[in-house]
Amino acid sequence: MRIFVTGTAGFVGFHLARLLLAEGHDVAGYDGMTDYYDVRLKERRHAMLRQSPGFSATEAMLEDAAALNAAVAGFEPDVIVHLAAQAGVRYSLENPRAYIDSNVVGTLNVMEAARAVGVKHLLMASTSSVYGAGEEMPFDERQKADTQLTIYAATKKANEAMGHAWAHIHALPVTMFRFFTVYGPWGRPDMALFKFTKGILERTPIDIYNHGEMWRDFTYVDDLVRGIRLLIDAVPGGPETAVEGDSLSPAAPFRVVNIGNSEKVRLMDFIDAIEQEIGRKAIRNMMPMQLGDVPATWADASLLQNLTGYRPQTPFREGVRRFVEWYRDYYNI
Numbered sequence: 001m002r003i004f005v006t007g008t009a010g011f012v013g014f015h016l017a018r019l020l021l022a023e024g025h026d027v028a029g030y031d032g033m034t035d036y037y038d039v040r041l042k043e044r045r046h047a048m049l050r051q052s053p054g055f056s057a058t059e060a061m062l063e064d065a066a067a068l069n070a071a072v073a074g075f076e077p078d079v080i081v082h083l084a085a086q087a088g089v090r091y092s093l094e095n096p097r098a099y100i101d102s103n104v105v106g107t108l109n110v111m112e113a114a115r116a117v118g119v120k121h122l123l124m125a126s127t128s129s130v131y132g133a134g135e136e137m138p139f140d141e142r143q144k145a146d147t148q149l150t151i152y153a154a155t156k157k158a159n160e161a162m163g164h165a166w167a168h169i170h171a172l173p174v175t176m177f178r179f180f181t182v183y184g185p186w187g188r189p190d191m192a193l194f195k196f197t198k199g200i201l202e203r204t205p206i207d208i209y210n211h212g213e214m215w216r217d218f219t220y221v222d223d224l225v226r227g228i229r230l231l232i233d234a235v236p237g238g239p240e241t242a243v244e245g246d247s248l249s250p251a252a253p254f255r256v257v258n259i260g261n262s263e264k265v266r267l268m269d270f271i272d273a274i275e276q277e278i279g280r281k282a283i284r285n286m287m288p289m290q291l292g293d294v295p296a297t298w299a300d301a302s303l304l305q306n307l308t309g310y311r312p313q314t315p316f317r318e319g320v321r322r323f324v325e326w327y328r329d330y331y332n333i
């Protein structure tokens, strides 16, 4: 297959591209190398992908519609997986405009480029943050999700609505993933596991929000990209493509799918796993709840399983072990 992936210098895009290349597919990457976090990490990821002959990349912004159209048209992909975005819940309090530009304008440009070449399937990243203040857990794709708490979550909910309308108008299949707290090697420096590992190794305090009363459905990155890979083949269509518990739209070839571990882990247990792996206690700085944050996330992953036969399953202690091993090797610490 020929697969166009946006965000290939990013955490998830890098892992997905690696998996697709290992399976022998041709992958065209697209990434603006934004400076939201250390650009060297993005350059290293892209450099690793470039070692594979099946990989090519364009470094440009999604907002640059001409560059994006040219890259997509030149590659003629069968499928597009759109992962590039301004991510991060907390940064959206500081710089909401970056989210509108990258996630709303950028996503429209991806959809238009996809339409111009008539892809067989467009898959795009949403987030568990769209469940917002919802308290009915585990989160199921069919439940109402209208209470987003940040502009980040609002832009991803907008992407879902845009994807639905686009699938309806052009009769082109769209799958939206709702990812749940992804972690693992080559991870993002703005996320908790990265910050905690860095703090413990450097003996600096780590900020623990809501005094540790937090639960997350941590999803190991290899499991996540395996789920994405299998969903590429689960193309939404008419009612005959529906499975049990499906979120398939009655009005468009469109569905939303959670990709989560379906296990609610207490943040303090997660920190304990990092401390055990490193062999040192963290200096804990207990903090109040952050604005826009939610105390818990927990995925119902039955739809993913019904569509693909697959369910993420890496235990968090194993995933943490692999992350810490990577971190120490990468930063030589």
Ligand SMILES: NC(=O)c1ccc[n+]([C@@H]2O[C@H](COP(=O)([O-])OP(=O)(O)OC[C@H]3O[C@@H](n4cnc5c(N)ncnc54)[C@H](O)[C@@H]3O)[C@@H](O)[C@H]2O)c1
Pocket (backbone or CB within 6 Å): 006, 007, 008, 009, 010, 011, 012, 013, 030, 031, 032, 033, 034, 042, 060, 061, 062, 063, 082, 083, 084, 085, 086, 087, 088, 101, 102, 103, 106, 125, 126, 127, 128, 178, 179, 180, 181, 182, 183, 188
């Ligand atoms: N990692 C998670 O826990 C998580 C959870 C839920 C959803 N998501 C979503 O998954 C996707 C991938 O996230 P990630 O963790 O790999 O993030 P990431 O920040 O590591 O990767 C995103 C990539 O997109 C690029 N990018 C950002 N804005 C761009 C723009 N306007 N034009 C071109 N490139 C741009 C960045 O340079 C970066 O390399 C995102 O859509 C994110 O919102 C991630």
